[in-house]
């Protein structure tokens with residue numbers, strides 16, 4: 045039995061997809077819908093998914109996916125960490141925790157020290173997965189044998205998991221691409237054009253790679269599904285909330301603050317990490333300020349365009 049914690053768009057989509065393998069228990073803290081989750085409209089829940097507010101039911105499963113937003117994971121683990129002992133725990137969160145300045149895997153490892161900790165990440169919109177469209181993701185786990193077991197358990201004919209032991213690289217790719225997607229959206233929303241977006245994606249990828257290597261990631265992980273793959277998807281599709289948030293900033297449009305936008309808090313976390321480690325992360329710094337309305341789009345672009353010319 046597979047347990048999924050977090051009945052948002054992604055948890056629900058994975059629940060639908062993974063019934064191809066086993067029955068799934070999907071836990072949400074507030075289930076106030078029936079049949080169709082409003083966060084994932086148009087998707088009917090298969091009979092093999094048990095949707096519940098009973099956390100015990102989900103925690104009875106041996107494999108548990110944590111499909112909570114990155115900034116909610118820490119407080120959830122503070123409360124429930126001891127109950128996760130001995131489980132295989134797979135996080136789908138794409139962000140860096142603002143309080144601890146770490147990715148989800150370190151938070152989980154600290155809260156449940158004897159659990160197997162893995163990360164599921166890569167280019168995949170919840171709506172695509174739920175509709176059964178072909179998707180390729182990265183399953184990262186430091187324990188190679190456990191990675192193989194989880195890869196088999198969580199792959200389906202249309203949801204193909206590639207595995208790696210580089211957890212740091214995989215989770216950083218997923219977290220950092222959200223920040224660059226906000227920048228790319230801002231460029232498009234401000235009407236600066238596709239050429240400028242290509243520039244921001246490429247320089248953003250260089251910034252992602254620099255930071256990830258500094259934090260111990262393998263460079264090839266960044267060029268894989270979890271890095272370049274997800275960056276490409278998120279910076280080029282209006283299906284991305286981070287990209288759309290950027291578009292709203294760029295065009296000065298209103299934004300619904302209830303929508304999960306992982307890149308905003310992660311940009312703030314990156315600004316703190318840059319200050320701590322003496323790193324130069326100009327795009328992340330600018331996204332942090334844009335997301336908080338501390339700089340205008342014009343000033344942000346002027347600042348980025350007036351940086352010294354240098355070698356690529």
Ligand SMILES: NC(=O)C1=CN([C@@H]2O[C@H](COP(=O)(O)OP(=O)(O)OC[C@H]3O[C@@H](n4cnc5c(N)ncnc54)[C@H](O)[C@@H]3O)[C@@H](O)[C@H]2O)C=CC1
Pocket residue numbers: 050051052053054055072073074083111112113114116117119120136137138139168169170171303304306
């Ligand atoms: N939606 C997508 O296409 C994808 C999302 N992800 C990642 O998965 C994570 C979750 O995203 P979504 O499901 O899309 O977000 P969502 O906004 O649709 O759902 C988040 C869910 O978490 C619940 N939640 C929030 N705080 C909680 C807490 N403290 N305790 C228990 N439940 C809590 C909310 O009630 C909501 O049901 C994010 O890190 C996101 O980046 C990854 C791949 C694709």
Ligand SMILES: O=C(CO)COP(=O)(O)O
Pocket residue numbers: 138166167168169222225274277278283284285286287304305306
């Ligand atoms: O991570 C995602 C696609 O891989 C989803 O992106 P958004 O959170 O920007 O919607």
